Amino acid sequence: MKKIYLDYNILVLLMSGNERCLEDLIYSIDRTKFQIVYSPAHIEEMAVSTERNNYPIEKTKEKLAFLSVLTNNTEILPFRRNDVRIIEDLGAYLCEEHPESCYTRVSENYNNNDLAEKIEEEFLDEATERNIHDNNPIVMNNINPEAVLSEPIYDHQTKEEIFMSLLSLRKYNKDQVRELMGVSSNLQKFTFPLIKKDYQVIETAMQIVFNKLEEIRYRPEKKKNFRSRLHDVSHAIYAAYCDYFITEDSKLFDKTKAAYAYLKQETTVTNIEGLRSIVSN
Structure with a gap:
């Protein structure tokens, strides 16, 4: 199954509820062929608002619940943990964990x-x-x-x-x-x-x-x-x-392509329109 990684800016657009075309695209993805995943980096970005900007924790929990449904609790972790179910060892670990559990760890150690x-x-x-x-x-x-x-x-x-x-x-x-x-x-x-x-x-x-x-x-x-x-x-x-990294950040798009090319990594870097083409084929 192909793994899709959405940049946080895509998640923000989705969670806004104002991007009907994007929502239609994401929810039309064949989940027998593609799996959307999240990582601690997404959780860190959510934690910034709560820890730095006094964003209500109740609203953050709503985002975590949204992410849970979107990814079916499928996460990439850098190291093996005994308290989560390992799906696949990729070098990093594809795991099953509710985003709220990851958020608890991030929040507890945010001062780092x-x-x-x-x-x-x-x-x-x-x-x-x-x-x-x-x-x-x-x-x-x-x-x-x-x-x-x-x-x-x-x-x-x-x-x-x-x-x-x-x-x-x-x-x-x-x-x-x-x-x-x-x-x-x-x-x-x-x-x-x-x-x-x-x-x-x-x-x-x-x-x-x-x-x-x-x-x-x-x-x-x-x-x-x-x-x-x-x-x-x-x-x-x-x-x-x-397999795919989706971002609408043009700087990150170009720099990630440069980094992947240098390390000869074949992950496809594309944008929303590129994703539309990928999932429709």
Whole structure:
């Protein structure tokens, strides 16, 4: 069964109740062929409103109930848990869990986001101020996303950063990292299909690739968008374990295509109209 991952902006449109055409499309999907899934990244975005903006918890529970019905409680989790039913081991885990249970964990540990958000804000500030490659975003944004990291200097820097970050995980020694990444001058061996069984490796690689895209000023984010970018990268990581990633965010669309192309991941990135074509065939 093909797995569909909806970006949070699609969920917001659905939950608004004002997008009849979108609702008709989503509820016409043949659930014997396609499964819509959610992830902790969706729950984190719901928690932002409640934890940061005093959004009523009763309204959040309504969203969680909506998500439960939409996905039939089908979730992608980064690590195995003993208190949920595992459907499939994808490297990440396809599970059955009510979104409210996931929300409880997210809410209980929400203060952990303070550091992550601070790091993200500082990174965006530095990427904007330093512009280490002296690139013009207007020029960079015209590059095909699937080719934007093919420039040798970007490719080399990205590999070096991935190498050092994998060492910092303290799960692999230098020889193991070299073997994982391949000994050639490109990432022929370091591809999603070969490393997907280790979620931490995928998470690390994807984060670095997205950071490199910011540093080279490809579809860059403003500093004030640090929180949304943090969630965007999380969505792209979880969606990589699915067959389709659906988003109406043009920046995320292009950057995710660039990241997937670099790691040779075959998840299809498309928009609502693309989804319409997919499910009608």
